[in-house]
Amino acid sequence: MPFRSPPFPARPPAPPPSRRSVLRGAAGAGAAGLLAACGGRPDVVADADAGPWRRYAGTTLNFISENTAPTAAIAADLAPFTELTGIRVNIVTLELSALAQKVALDFASGNGEYDVVYADPYLVLAPYAPAFADLRAFQEDPALPRLPGGFGDFIPSHLDAAGRFRDGDKILALPYDCPTMVWQYRADLFEKHRDRMADDLGFDPMPSADSTWEQYYAIARWFNDRTDDVPYGTGHQAKQHDSLMCDFSNLLWAYGGDYFDDGPAVGRLGTTDPGRSRLRSEQAVAGAEFYQRLLSVADPASRTWDWDGVGSAFRSGRFAMCPNWHEYAAANEQAMPGKVGYARLPKGPARAAGMYGGTGIAVSDIVPRGRQKAAWLFLAWATAPRTQVGGLASKVGGGTPTRTSVYDKPQVADARKRPSKMPNMLSSDAVRETWKPGNIGLRPKIPMWGECDTALFTEVSRMLAGDASPSAAMRAAADRIDRIVARGWVN
Incomplete structure (x- = not known):
């Protein structure tokens, strides 16, 4: 199978659009202010009578990502998500510096073109943290599906490094990949x-x-x-x-x-x-x-x-x-x-x-609230244990699990030794030792x-x-x- 490059920046991007314009809108006037000023994409209408996973059926989400192993695996098999939710997902993959510029332009304009963002901690999350939604609100919303295992199932060092910025309480991204x-x-x-x-x-x-x-x-x-x-x-x-x-x-x-x-x-x-x-x-x-x-x-x-x-x-x-x-x-x-x-x-x-070079996926706070909720469904599905196990065995790549519970699954534990149908697991002992706080x-x-x-x-x-x-x-x-x-x- 063709090898997918691990998700790391090929070169830091040229200076993006002024962070001042991005952050003044996102943190000062708020996402709603940006949308009022710049237009933006229309919100989606929820079907209150549908189940939690089907409430936003008919929506199309845009996901911008670096060309990474987990995104390659997900792009190759989106049908289960669409069947579960009725939501279609357009995936745009770019080299990381180009992605950072695209996201910065989207935030600065207020257009809200991207609902789900591959939020590299250094080139995207840290510079534009106020433009991302706090995911705790979706996890606590009784009308939305909850994460299996909650936030606590994610490897703690990943949740901090890939999911937070400055504030130890807010969660701005879910750990998605974890090259080490x-x-x-x-x-x-x-x-x-x-x-x-x-x-x-x-x-x-x-x-x-x-x-x-x-x-x-x-x-x-x-x-x-x-x-x-x-x-x-x-x-x-x-x-x-x-x-x-x-x-x-x-x-x-x-x-x-x-x-x-x-x-x-x-x-x-x-x-x-x-x-x-x-x-x-x-x-x-x-x-x-x-x-x-x-x-x-x-x-x-x-x-x-x-x-x-x-x-x-x-x-x-x-x-x-x-x-x-x-x-x-x-x-x-x-x-x-x-x-x-x-x-x-x-x-x-x-x-x-x-x-450690992991990255999380985040929900843009620039898009309308209904779109954010639909995007949460994608985040919950894309980082779910079942999806991560499927990615490990994908023929087009597949990332390494960011959830503790996945490593305890028998088929994943067995894959740590040859012959392995999940070859990235052959390096898992070394990786998990490296993820310890002192290493x-x-x-x-x-x-x-x-x-x-x-x-x-x-x-x-x-x-x-x-x-x-x-x-x-x-x-x-x-x-x-x-x-x-x-x-x-x-x-």
């Missing part, structure tokens, strides 16, 4: 050379909870120097691109660095005022120094690859291991059945950390993150090119980020 960076390695080669590596290196090379980044580096060098099975030991997504920020951040956190003070809270709930960047710290510089050293022994093409590039190169046999998004397990299993293993990323002096890596959820991301990966790319030392790169990135944050979050 893990250690992917050629289990067949590790088994083949395990004894030799252990003798040469002085430690068991098999990935475990005790594995360190220094050991990862030593394993990479061993494959470079001591075997011809693969040309290189490790490969990375180190292109001057959002992927470089993701790859580097794992080391930044592992070495005790962070982007801002109280980094876990800034990543979990978000803020509009994160303060000065911490990238000048000794810990951040130490992480950058190690990352530079690690890339010096990696496949030289790493600096040309994003996550798709490194994933394809891994499957083609160029190197023995890499950090990458766990949802590449499906493609790995197709290309190299039974040959790939998965583990939590190694630990550094401070902790282990794996970048999850959460980038800053701030409205200006797109610009900060660009500043970071630009300076780290200069470091990898030899144009800046690690300390100079971190200082330059921190200076740029401080200027971005100082300008404020409303353009």
Whole structure:
């Protein structure tokens, strides 16, 4: 089956329409004010005599999404939702930066073209949080279906990172996908050379909870120097691109660095005022120094690859291991059945950390209230346990469950071992270990993150090119980020 790229930004978008125009309307005059001023799509009429799922039959909803695995699976099998509700759904899929601009334009105009929005936490949710409906109102509405298992069935770190912004009570999105960076390695080669590596290196090379980044580096060098099975030991997504920020951040956190003070809270709930960047710290510089050293022994093409590039190169046999998004397990299993293993990323002096990149789906508060209620039906169905199980087995992709209860289902638990009809579940042990509070890596959820991301990966790319030392790169990135944050979050 064709592989669907994990849901991460290819590059932060160009500056969208003024956030001031969006937020002044959504937070100040309110969605109704925007609609009165700009027109907008007409509301839908509810059939009060129909059951909760059929009340909005005949409605057509518009869902704008990045081209992700769960959306591909849902788009391929919308018939069950239409049969259940009588609602049709038009799905528009775009690259993330284009999606962010489309959503910003829709909010600024007040047209309300999109009822359901793939609300990336960093490029959509944080900048435009007031333009999304609080989903608690729909869950508490006796006339509407309730979420099976309630909000509490969603994995807590996902609900916070993908579903909330600043306010710990409001829920603005339901966790929809959850790509997470893990250690992917050629289990067949590790088994083949395990004894030799252990003798040469002085430690068991098999990935475990005790594995360190220094050991990862030593394993990479061993494959470079001591075997011809693969040309290189490790490969990375180190292109001057959002992927470089993701790859580097794992080391930044592992070495005790962070982007801002109280980094876990800034990543979990978000803020509009994160303060000065911490990238000048000794810990951040130490992480950058190690990352530079690690890339010096990696496949030289790493600096040309994003996550798709490194994933394809891994499957083609160029190197023995890499950090990458766990949802590449499906493609790995197709290309190299039974040959790939998965583990939590190694630990550094401070902790282990794996970048989380999940996103929620949200209801636009710009559309009329009847449309919002119809959109809630889609959210409830799209994130339901049955739908998530179906997505796991989809022939066109399918995401990884964001609900705790799904992992307890016998067919899902059985799929964690080969042969598996749900290949993404082969990485689930590594992923669920990474989601623990001490291991999850959460980038800053701030409205200006797109610009900060660009500043970071630009300076780290200069470091990898030899144009800046690690300390100079971190200082330059921190200076740029401080200027971005100082300008404020409303353009």
